[in-house]
Amino acid sequence: MSLPDTIVQGAESLLAITRTMLNGVLQSHGRQHVFEFPDTAYHLPMIYALTGLAVRTVGDMELALDKAAGLVAGIHERRGMEAPTLGDALEAGLASHLAVELLLALRAIRGDEPVRADIPYQGFLSDTMQRTLGVQLVDGTIPGVAVLLGAAPDSATAKQIVRDLQENRIFVLLAGSGISRQLHQEGVEFGLESRVVPLGPDAVHALYAVNWAIRAALIYGGMKAGEMLDHLSYQRERVNAFVIALGALSQEVLAVGAGAIALGYPVISDQDVPTLRAEGICANEALVSVRDYSKMALRAVEVRGLKITVSKPPIPVPFGPAFEGERVRKEDTFVEFGGQRSPAFEWVRTLPTEEIEHNRITVVGTDWKSRYEDGGILPLAIIVDVAGRKMQPDFEGVIERKMHSNINEAHGIWHMGQRDIIWVRISHEARQSGFELEHLGVIQTATILHNYGQIIDKVQVTLYVDEPDVVRLREEARSAYQERDRRLGSLTDESVDDFYSCLLCQSFAPSHVCVISPERLGLCGAFNWLDAKAAHEIDPTGGNQPILKGTLLDERVGRYTGVDEYLRKASGGAVETLNMYTIMDNPMTSCGCFECIVGIVPEANGVLVVHRGYAGMTPVGMKFSTLAASVGGGVQTPGFMGVGVNFITSRKFIAGDGGIRRIVWMPTALKDRIREAFTKRAAEEDVPDLLDKIADETICEDPDSLAEYLAAVHHPALEMDSLLG
Ligand code: SF4
Secondary structure, eight states, X not given: OOHHHHHHHHHHHHHHHHHHHHHHHHHHXXXXXXXXXXXXXXXXXXXXXXXXXXXXXXXHHHHHHHHHHHHHHHHHHHHTTSOOOHHHHHHHHHXXXXXXXXXXXXXXXXXXXXXXXXXXOOOSOOHHHHHHTHHHHHSSSSOOEEEEEEOOSSHHHHHHHHHHHHHTTOEEEEESHHHHHHHHHTTOOOBTTXXXXXXXXXXXXXXXXXXXXXXXXXXXXOOOTTOHHHHHHHHHHHOOEEEEEESOOOHHHHHHHHHHHXXXXXXXXXXXXXXXEOTTTOSSEEEEEOOOGGGXXXXXXXXXXXOOOOOOOSOSSOBSGGGTTOOOOGGGEEEEEETTSSOEEEEEEEOOGGGOOTTOEEEESTTHHHHHHHOEEEOEEEEEEEEOTTOOGGGHHHHHHHHHHHHHTBTTXXXXXXXXXXXXXXXXXXXXTTOOTHHHHHHHHHHHHHHHTXXXXXXXXXXXXXXXXXXXXXXXXXXXXXXXHHHHHHOOTTTOSEEEEEOGGGGTSTTOOEEEBTXXXXXXXXXOHHHHHHHHHHOTTSSOOEEEOOOEEEXXXXXXXXXXXXXXXXXXXXXXXXXXXXXXXXXXOBOSOOSEEEEEEGGGTEEEEEETTOOXXXXXXXXXXXXXXXXXXXXXXXXXXXXXXXXXXSTTTTXXXXXXXXXXXXXXXXXXXXXXXXXXXXHHTTOTTHHHHSBOTTTOSSHHHHHHHHHHHTOGGGGSOOTTO
């Protein structure tokens, strides 16, 4: 039987299995039974994106399954007795994706999903997870996503494949109990932060990866549901996913694999399969056999067409963002520094070039070698000296903030905090692998040169481990931190000539541009004005470009000629004009990875602010996920806007609408997160008790109760001009 024949049969088998389960659920629950996956605004996302059908009930599922079956029936009608082609097989693959999505929803109705087991299976991946990872996907921190199916020949091989993928910064999703169990056995950490997520014990759970990826077009791309061809193009061009199928391929797995190929995700198999090409769909091979497991990850990356530059410092432990989220627990700690157990700090300072011996790592301390060998607790100063013709003192803080993730990316080394409140742990495992104290410096020199080589010519690191030295130098560092803070505080939108753009999210949301000013950071929260300025120095033709402000046309709302001019070009004509300080009229566009949404509450003459991760209802009758679905996609949505958390406490936060006095509702977690800075801002605005007057979910989740509460506490928004004009 030809491969396309097998795939069509696999799709038919999946359709039949789903039909049987649907009939059972129709009997047990009835047509009107309502179902939704958790934390998504996109119903059954694959079906919604490709067919436009918003599945809300079991009755809707029947319609959706008929549509999927119709795709396969269409193949038979077209071909008659002729054998199906590759194109037919890909269509059958998509039909099988629709069927499997229904199958998983039906299993959830029956209480069989998410699967509870000793492995922490994630099940359905939420919109929040898509938005949380958004920045890392666009800035290249995560260059691609691998879906692993089946099981490797043994657990050590499974671990090696995953470590190879992690070292190439690939996000790994697992479908199947075999591979999940093998990795669990090898002690591989699971979770979003370690970038290895087990979805479920069966191959069909791979669909959770697909219906997660398909949402990128809805969330960021501003695409409409039902535009199947546009969705397929978006996936093929912008979503860097691929499948690694380990072990024998059943006809059902082949059908799901064909659906993946239809989306542009190549399939790498360890079986003896024929090489397949799909012109115009996959840039290189669509299906390829790789029998040597040691080459599998790199070959997969190559087939997907990813150009990954990995810079691993010369240290004896694995290194990469996948290890950033791991913790080193107390019982696993060989030696630790700081964390209120000993004085510790880190500091980047600019020195004249002649005072720096490039790449020198020095450890200063009495008997430091034997004290390190003994383990336990030690004081620590990490002083990084840099010099470079393009280096500016303003960039010291930018480089210093990266020290945290630089150290954390080393497997078995853990870092928390910044400046003089750091806490560093080196694990027994890392020590046994040969990790020396100097390696803390090696990590910094290598990563700083890799990331900032365009502005830094020379770097040296000195580590101090004697308490008197650390305490003395910490005072010098503290003066430098204070001076930096003073300088940062004096940076205002008015005091600079240039704002900066960030175009990184255009890879997913083609018309979106973040305009970053000293008082307004990017809406993902990851880039402030100094970050963007440094990034521009590093890569003058990259995603951060200076925007000459030009003439100020409207001071209240923050409209500048230069900003409008830039935006017209950079958004491809989608944005004509931007008002920096209002949400009511031509506000900033939102891509999808915003940390918070600001939305108008007309009944309260104010706005609410809700953060990503808050799962409850808001007084506008929508949860974060629903609000987010109507705000993103790179369009301006008057009355609603995505923002970074720290923008809330900026003096420019919706200044044209009345600023923070307009905030009438925020979840408690958000209030707690910004409490200190907000209280300071509220005092500046002469409303020191404002935070207490802002309602939260413990007070109300509907507009009427909100209005009652605001009246009772005399919230200032009620006294302000009407927000609606
Ligand atoms: S600053 Fe804006 S464009 Fe840049 S990554 Fe963040 S959200 Fe995307």
